[in-house]
Amino acid sequence: MEGNLTLDSEGRPFRMLFLEEVRNQVENRFDMLMKLGVAMKTISKTRITLTNKEITQVLILCYFVQKETKILDAPFIQDDFYMNVMDWGKNNILAVALGQELYLWNPVNEDTHRLLRTENLNDPPSSLSWSHDGKTLAVGLLQSHIQLFDAQTRKLINRLEGHHVGANSWNGHILTSGSGKAILNHDVRVRNSLVSRLKAHMSKVCGLKWSITGNLLASGGDDIVVYIWEASRMNSVQFVYRFTTHVAAVKALAWCPYNFEVLASGGGTNDGCIKLWDTQQGTCINSVNTEAQLSLS
Numbered sequence: 001m002e003g004n005l006t007l008d009s010e011g012r013p014f015r016m017l018f019l020e021e022v023r024n025q026v027e028n029r030f031d032m033l034m035k036l037g038v039a040m041k042t043i044s045k046t047r048i049t050l051t052n053k054e055i056t057q058v059l060i061l062c063y064f065v066q067k068e069t070k071i072l073d074a075p076f077i078q079d080d081f082y083m084n085v086m087d088w089g090k091n092n093i094l095a096v097a098l099g100q101e102l103y104l105w106n107p108v109n110e111d112t113h114r115l116l117r118t119e120n121l122n123d124p125p126s127s128l129s130w131s132h133d134g135k136t137l138a139v140g141l142l143q144s145h146i147q148l149f150d151a152q153t154r155k156l157i158n159r160l161e162g163h164h165v166g167a168n169s170w171n172g173h174i175l176t177s178g179s180g181k182a183i184l185n186h187d188v189r190v191r192n193s194l195v196s197r198l199k200a201h202m203s204k205v206c207g208l209k210w211s212i213t214g215n216l217l218a219s220g221g222d223d224i225v226v227y228i229w230e231a232s233r234m235n236s237v238q239f240v241y242r243f244t245t246h247v248a249a250v251k252a253l254a255w256c257p258y259n260f261e262v263l264a265s266g267g268g269t270n271d272g273c274i275k276l277w278d279t280q281q282g283t284c285i286n287s288v289n290t291e292a293q294l295s296l297s
Contacts, residue, residue: 072105074098078124081251081268081295082166082206082222083142089130091151095137097125102139104154115139115154116147127177129168136188138175140165146177148188160186160193167251169208169217171231176217178205183219185234196234200227200242209253213260216240216279220250226265228279241282247271252294266294 076099078085085097094105095115102116102125116139118124127140136157137149146165148158160175167178174195175186181201186193200219207220217229226243243265252266252274262285263277272292276285 070107072096076101078126080126081249081293082126082204084127084129084167085125087128087130087137089134089137089151090132091130091134093130093134093151095128095130095139097128097139100124102128113154115149120144127165127168129170129175131170132172138168138170138177140168140177146175146186148175158188158193160188166204166206167208169210171210171214171217176208176210178208178219180204181221183208183217183229198229198234198237200237200239201225204249206249207251207253207265209255209263211255211260211263211279212257218253218255218263218265218279220253220265222249224248224250224267224271226250226253226263226277228263228277228282241277241279243275243277243284245275245284245287246273252296266290268295269293 074096078097078099086095088094092107094107096103096105100118100121101114104113104115105111115137116125118141120143123141123143125139126142129138130136131138135151137151139147139149141147143164146160146168147156148160149155150157160177164179165177169176173187173189175188177184177186181199181203183198183205184194185196185198187195201221201223202225203222205219205221207218209218211217215231217231219227219229224244224246226246227239228241230240246265246267248268248271250265250267252264254264256262256264261278261280263279264274265277266274272290272294274288274290274294276287277283278285
């Protein structure tokens with residue numbers, strides 16, 4: 001116990017920093033912080049005034065890696081806002097679609113494996129999603145169907161027909177996909193896998209994300225609307241909330257990892273805002289203008 005409290009992960013003693021030393025480090029890195037766009041409360045020629053919490057945030061940015069650790073060639077990667085062509089599973093395998101081909105990359109041994117090549121140039125992999133346990137990869141094709149692959153054997157184990165896939169999201173054994181304006185829920189354990197179909201969006205569904213607790217589903221569409229759905233009412237068209245303050249397509253969706261009731265949504269080029277939602281109260285907690293297109297979550 002004493003070792004855990006006094007030594008770091010490499011067995012070296014922790015280096016304790018006094019507040020004044022921390023403040024000096026922040027001041028010495030002032031130029032870099034300005035380039036990073038860190039918001040300071042008070043900035044003058046001789047002094048920076050920060051709270052303890054802000055000092056912590058600043059130091060995280062100070063020591064954040066400023067250079068890539070690995071560069072992977074990505075020829076033919078699709079430059080399409082509505083596609084989701086990369087996903088990193090809990091098995092530490094990166095799946096990436098390059099045109100008609102789908103590759104798996106292992107960062108530990110740097111092994112690369114081609115998992116799939118579609119025959120139709122107009123039907124490339126358009127949405128990739130690892131299951132939560134990293135055992136199954138769902139590959140949605142742009143104009144036809146979803147293929148499910150076993151991660152260990154790298155074999156095709158199931159096909160879900162009748163899709164034009166833009167987004168996928170797992171909730172246990174339920175795979176939810178966007179197919180045009182519809183949201184489809186599949187129980188991948190059974191042959192006739194379709195268990196429910198939701199239709200509320202007036203245009204293409206381009207973002208889907210199940211909450212960490214699995215009780216709520218967020219969907220974003222090209223109709224600039226975000227819907228919140230309850231897992232227990234997937235057979236009903238009745239949504240929990242409908243958020244309409246974005247002004248461009250909503251693809252980027254992410255649930256807070258420590259406050260499971262908070263959702264972040266991001267809009268496209270003409271919106272560029274990250275909005276935080278309280279899904280219990282149905283209210284917008286905050287909105288941040290990034291002045292950029294938001295497509296990943």
